[in-house]
Amino acid sequence: MTGWQSALDPAGVGGSAVAALWWAMLAMATLVLVAVLAALGWSLARHLRITAVADPIAFAARTDPAADQQATRWVGVAVIATTAILLVTFALSLGTSRAAARLAVDGAAEIEVTGVQWWWEVRYLDSLPARIVRTANELHLPAGRSIRLRLRSRDVIHSFWAPNLHGKMDLIPGHDNYLWIKAERPGTYRAQCAEFCGVQHTKMAMAVIVHAPEEYDAWLAAQREPVRSPADSVALAGLRTFEAQPCATCHSIRGTMAYGQAGPDLTHFARRRTIAAGERPNTPAELTAWLLNPQGIKPGNHMPKVPLAADELNALVAYLSGLR
Ligand SMILES: [Cu+2]
Numbered sequence: 001m002t003g004w005q006s007a008l009d010p011a012g013v014g015g016s017a018v019a020a021l022w023w024a025m026l027a028m029a030t031l032v033l034v035a036v037l038a039a040l041g042w043s044l045a046r047h048l049r050i051t052a053v054a055d056p057i058a059f060a061a062r063t064d065p066a067a068d069q070q071a072t073r074w075v076g077v078a079v080i081a082t083t084a085i086l087l088v089t090f091a092l093s094l095g096t097s098r099a100a101a102r103l104a105v106d107g108a109a110e111i112e113v114t115g116v117q118w119w120w121e122v123r124y125l126d127s128l129p130a131r132i133v134r135t136a137n138e139l140h141l142p143a144g145r146s147i148r149l150r151l152r153s154r155d156v157i158h159s160f161w162a163p164n165l166h167g168k169m170d171l172i173p174g175h176d177n178y179l180w181i182k183a184e185r186p187g188t189y190r191a192q193c194a195e196f197c198g199v200q201h202t203k204m205a206m207a208v209i210v211h212a213p214e215e216y217d218a219w220l221a222a223q224r225e226p227v228r229s230p231a232d233s234v235a236l237a238g239l240r241t242f243e244a245q246p247c248a249t250c251h252s253i254r255g256t257m258a259y260g261q262a263g264p265d266l267t268h269f270a271r272r273r274t275i276a277a278g279e280r281p282n283t284p285a286e287l288t289a290w291l292l293n294p295q296g297i298k299p300g301n302h303m304p305k306v307p308l309a310a311d312e313l314n315a316l317v318a319y320l321s322g323l324r
Pocket residue numbers: 115157158159193194195196197201204
């Protein structure tokens with residue numbers, strides 16, 4: 001896994017600006033720490049010298065105008081240094097914001113990311129509605145292109161945070177936020193919800209997959225395709241089960257009778273890396289465990305346990321595992 005969730009391993013323009021700011025602040029904070037410790041050491045040494053004299057109280061009470069003046073000078077220097085450091089930090093953080101703002105370009109592709117308790121809906125927008133792709137829990141980006149993310153929420157406030165690529169941005173119900181993002185290095189990165197949003201907040205992760213541009217275009221074209229009816233008879237039984245059971249009222253699979261919107265779209269589910277927003281790897285065994293008891297894996301999540309006969313469960317797993 002390249003660059004697995006670290007703000008200090010930037011793979012995008014926004015991330016690089018944030019990392020540079022972080023290192024600059026660390027350097028300044030280190031200098032300040034060293035200076036404060038040196039001053040502390042100096043005053044301790046002085047205290048030891050004073051207590052070593054025969055009559056410390058008389059020594060401390062004695063006035064020394066020259067020493068007072070020197071002390072005042074040092075306080076003045078410290079005040080000026082503090083102000084200068086704050087101003088430099090302010091200027092650096094303005095520079096970071098400007099670097100991120102420069103990503104805006106006309107005609108950029110727009111991707112809508114919606115926070116839902118406790119998963120991510122991702123829609124690749126297009127002026128032609130038929131070309132819009134709806135998927136979940138993975139954000140695919142082309143390297144080297146500025147992309148406008150439209151951030152929304154369906155329920156409570158969430159926060160989108162892909163530390164390798166950019167700083168955080170809140171997803172607010174009833175209000176669209178926009179984040180310009182430009183990934184530079186292909187790879188797989190981890191994003192997560194960074195605003196407490198309920199019991200399964202910690203299990204609300206998302207993979208961010210940065211592709212070379214042509215690879216991204218091919219991926220998006222493949223996602224636009226609806227599914228074909230499975231040739232295999234077990235998988236076909238799985239499709240029938242999916243449509244007959246409550247699954248289809250919550251999940252959509254383009255090319256079938258399933259149009260539900262409450263849960264993640266499953267059209268190309270087998271291509272996804274994980275189940276339930278990063279919670280489990282997407283393997284037939286984990287999928288079986290999820291369908292048997294979603295509440296055991298992610299307690300409180302909004303998928304109920306649907307009672308299934310053993311052959312229905314097998315058929316569903318065969319069908320969903322084939323949705324490539
Ligand atoms: Cu959240």
